[in-house]
Amino acid sequence: EDQVTQSPEALRLQEGESSSLNCxxxxxxxxxxxxxxxxxxxxxxxxxxxxxxxxxxxxxxxxATLTKKExxxxxxxxxxxxxxxxxxxxxxxLSGWGGSEKLVFGKGTKLTVNP
Amino acid sequence: DADxxxxxxxxxxxxxxxxxxxxxxTKxxxxxxxxxxxxxxxxxxxYYSFDVKDINKGEISDGYSVSRQAxxxxxxxxxxxxxxxxxxxxxxxxxxxxxxxxxLFFGEGSRLTVL
Numbered sequence: 001e002d003q004v005t006q007s008p009e010a011l012r013l014q015e016g017e018s019s020s021l022n023c024x025x026x027x028x029x030x031x032x033x034x035x036x037x038x039x040x041x042x043x044x045x046x047x048x049x050x051x052x053x054x055x056x057x058x059x060x061x062x063x064a065t066l067t068k069k070e071x072x073x074x075x076x077x078x079x080x081x082x083x084x085x086x087x088x089x090x091x092x093x094l095s096g097w098g099g100s101e102k103l104v105f106g107k108g109t110k111l112t113v114n115p
Numbered sequence: 116d117a118d119x120x121x122x123x124x125x126x127x128x129x130x131x132x133x134x135x136x137x138x139x140x141t142k143x144x145x146x147x148x149x150x151x152x153x154x155x156x157x158x159x160x161x162y163y164s165f166d167v168k169d170i171n172k173g174e175i176s177d178g179y180s181v182s183r184q185a186x187x188x189x190x191x192x193x194x195x196x197x198x199x200x201x202x203x204x205x206x207x208x209x210x211x212x213x214x215x216x217x218x219l220f221f222g223e224g225s226r227l228t229v230l
Contacts, residue, residue: 032216033217034216036219042223043221043223046219087157091215105157106157107155107156
């Protein structure tokens with residue numbers, strides 16, 4: 001069974017204190033790994049897609065990296081507006097050709113950045 | 116105006132009542148989804164539709180039904196609501212892409228409480 005585990009469940013940082021969120025996965029061949037951001041009372045918002053080990057994507061203070069077993073979301077010099085829950089999802093290769101109906105989501109990491 | 120609109124945003128109902136959650140989108144996407152989000156469980160797929168004539172069950176479809184009235188409209192029904200269907204429900208859309216980008220566009224959610 002495909003599984004996605006995110007850690008930590010919650011993380012508190014001071015403004016400017018860089019850190020990383022972890023997404024470890026167990027899938028029968030990875031077709032893609034996806035990061036989302038979710039603000040309270042809102043729907044998730046897409047951030048990144050990573051397809052293969054060694055791949056990196058960046059957006060402002062966020063950088064996502066991928067290995068064969070896990071992905072990291074690095075947050076550099078975070079600001080209070082980066083506070084949100086960050087969700088990771090995977091699509092397994094053996095799920096067959098398919099789209100986002102094949103995504104398996106993790107439970108998320110709630111990030112709080114204090115000023 | 117939001118690209119993916121859900122109504123109602125909040126609903127409190129009683130056990131045994133029939134409830135309909137509605138979703139409309141202006142993104143022009145063919146693919147639409149209904150997800151459920153519970154604390155500690157993450158996002159789980161209820162139903163998805165690739166076009167008006169195509170409806171598919173997701174991971175947790177028992178107790179739910181859907182209707183795709185048009186390309187832009189996808190409704191979720193609870194025929195006889197029960198308390199463990201209390202949750203935050205999200206509608207989402209995506210476009211067809213190969214490889215799949217994993218990019219889902221979510222509505223702002225419908226919070227349902229079943230007493």
